[in-house]
Amino acid sequence: DIEMRAEEILEANKLPFMIGGEHLVSLGAIRAVAKRYPDLHILHFDAHTDLRDEYLGTHLTHAGVIRRAWDIVGDGRIWQLGIRSGLREEFQWAKEHTHLHKFDLKAMPQAMAALRGKPVYFTIDLDVMDPSVFPGTGTPEYGGVSFKELMEAAIAGCGLNIVGCDIVELSPGLDQSGASTAAALKILREMLLKLEEPFIKGPQLV
Structure with a gap:
């Protein structure tokens, strides 16, 4: 269903920006x-x-979604940043097949340089943030980035040739304060504002 809806959005010359879910x-x-x-x-x-x-x-789980994406795009086309949790086998596999950078988003300039001019799907799992600032997620992992670090990197990433994107893994019920939802919405707003710039005379955002 998601694939079909995304195809409809693309056929309408619009940019698919998916939000929510695992x-x-x-x-x-x-x-x-x-x-x-x-x-x-x-x-x-x-x-x-x-x-x-x-x-x-x-084979179809949130723990293997990027492996399934690799099935589609192949070697050397996936940049992974902020990673701080995974099986030893996953990290070993990544050395041969993806560009994986641990713990933070400091490799963003390197990723930007490599991806410039290429069609890019940008996927943000919000648990990249530290749970001290974003507890409303299903699989919290301490040692994450700050809200400001994520916002700046997300805005920068939206300056690439983004042809599809999403932000996922907000679970509002796990943060009764509403702070995690507010953080997710702020990221969403800033990404939309940045994405709108090259699309003012092109595809409409949905």
Whole structure:
């Protein structure tokens, strides 16, 4: 269903920006965007590698969404930043197949230089933020980035040739204060404002 909806958005010359859900929801949108842009690259912010080939007996899970994206785009086209949790096997696999940078977003200038001019799907798992500032997520992992670090990197990333994007893994019920929801909405707003710049005379945002 997500793939079909993303295809409808693309066919209408609009930019698919998906929000919400656990990270597996990104896969449908990535499939749709990759059909239109065969040279698709992926920029991925997350606390977790998401590179498991199988988890809990299935190949389709939030723990393996980037592995399934790799099935689509192949080697050297996925940049992973902020990663601080994963199996040893995932980190070893990433050395051969993705550009994985641990713990923070300091590799963003390097990623930007490599992705400039290429069609990019930008996926942000909000648990890349430290749970001290973003507790409203299903799999919190301490040692994350600050809100300001994520906001600045997200805005920078939206200066690339973004052809699809999402922000995922907000779970409002896990943060009764509403602070996590407010953080997610602020990131969403700033990304939309940045994405609008090159699309003023082109595709409309949805």
